[in-house]
Amino acid sequence: MKLATIDNATRDGQLVVVSTDLRKAVVAAAIAPNLLTVMEDWDRFEPDLQALSARLNAGDAEGAFDFDQSKALAPLPRSFQWIDGSCFKNHLRLMAMATGRDPDIEMNSPYPLMYQGMSDDFHRPQGEIALPREEDQIDFEGEVGIVLSEVPMGTKAADAHRFIRLVLLINDVSCRAFVKREITAGFGWMNAKPSTAFSPVAVTPDELGPAWKNERVHLPLHVSWNGTLFGKPNGSEMSFSFGELIEHAAHTRKLAAGTLLGSGTISNRNHSEVGSACIAERRSIENLEEGGARTDFMTFGDRIRMEMFDADGASIFGAIDQTVVQYKP
């Protein structure tokens, strides 16, 4: 089942069911007003949504219309919690080495690295990233993520799969100029992490077929910057499973229904073949291999696109496709 949210002038948007090929959609208003409500009572709403999805895919859903990714909001335009891991240790190693931090702190840690993000306002998948200054070093970060129903405090990794309802793509927009100050203070990201973007469509794990394995997404994420492929690293090398991330996050708290949980920047050991999913990692590689960073951060007008394809080359989640612009008050 594939779900999306379109604008209906409410803060949480209108839930729609999207066909597997992303061509058609149908409003799910008769079932639930929005996806946040669905997440809060998944077991109650899922059968009706699945039935509507089956009718839509059979070409048999009344009121079906052409799905326009460019008009979609984030599947959850806002949520009560957004937590992002940084769970590709290859990425952590490269970033630490390039910034003079001790890579062993994270490489040897049995705990996943994770931050609490702002969840009050997510970007639409295709539209503008408005930020005040180019000198804040605007970067993209390509990730995969999950949407959870309510996770009780103390949930263990082995049980966590029960709460994973949806999978989606993430552009974790970052302002790198603030990273050093904020990571040194140790309190996490405030200026360095503006609003985040999610793919137009969130899908139940079964839509990934064999690519959903060990609570990881075993597919490459295609990241293009201004129309040129920047990287296509594979989600399979995630150093912790999503279940392990859930256990870590839920040790001293519950996770509310609708919590979004990200993998962190996808990164592979064979980065010279597959490239990177963020500029900062490429700059780290350039620093290490070429003695200096050549690639600059984003400038106003730049475009970033992220998409993931199935074995037949069909887009699974639709595309994140954003343009960086200067914020005007």
Next chain:
Amino acid sequence: MKLATIDNATRDGQLVVVSTDLRKAVVAAAIAPNLLTVMEDWDRFEPDLQALSARLNAGDAEGAFDFDQSKALAPLPRSFQWIDGSCFKNHLRLMAMATGRDPDIEMNSPYPLMYQGMSDDFHRPQGEIALPREEDQIDFEGEVGIVLSEVPMGTKAADAHRFIRLVLLINDVSCRAFVKREITAGFGWMNAKPSTAFSPVAVTPDELGPAWKNERVHLPLHVSWNGTLFGKPNGSEMSFSFGELIEHAAHTRKLAAGTLLGSGTISNRNHSEVGSACIAERRSIENLEEGGARTDFMTFGDRIRMEMFDADGASIFGAIDQTVVQYKP
């Protein structure tokens, strides 16, 4: 005007207006369903709430009932954003010195220290703090905080007062055993910060009279642990104003309506006279002055109470009064 939220079996609770003396309340359902809705359109709802408040304080509100603090939920039982400063530099200096970190990093920083907290599930003011293990080093942190209407990205401190709608008290519950690992990783708090508690009542700044000055609360917070006064530090020594905190938080993002923003642990230079608002700070002082920490962290069954009084000795916000218990799945 004083506002509170009572349980009506919805996730956001029922908004009530509370009398200045905290004795009476009246349901505000005819005006707005809950406080989150009010925050999202403050200017629209405020006049009707103020009128109801005036009738209640005149003994003239239909349906008024005895207000029972012990039944209140957090004014916002959940919100889309909770950000907490650590803006009493006296506290930062003591904590850094006791943990071997360089106190100059924060003492000389022109930027307030601040973390993104979990906002999906707040404790009720009077009830249980359920946590899995005493060895996670359970601590309280007494703070003041504000509730905001929507703050545009790029708002400056001088303009920020326009968005400060309500003031309240905070117990920023902490698990100190995780602090060292999480601050070293630099990504902020995950295990170290479970759910937070807020006072039964949130008040408009005018309710504080002259004690609301320079966007700070110039009153002592009375903190009692198991019935014994632990500290009564004054909010006046906050090293940044709430306006300055808003400017910092909003540099690369907007802050959604209903955002809660905390001061951090209240702490004064004359701590030998007024005591502390958290155990970790007292332990730091013991380490520095007595060569070792004598005060242990909380154990199951311990009770923590926080309250602030006006010049006439009347409680302004009602009391946070919580008991730590072992979490049972």
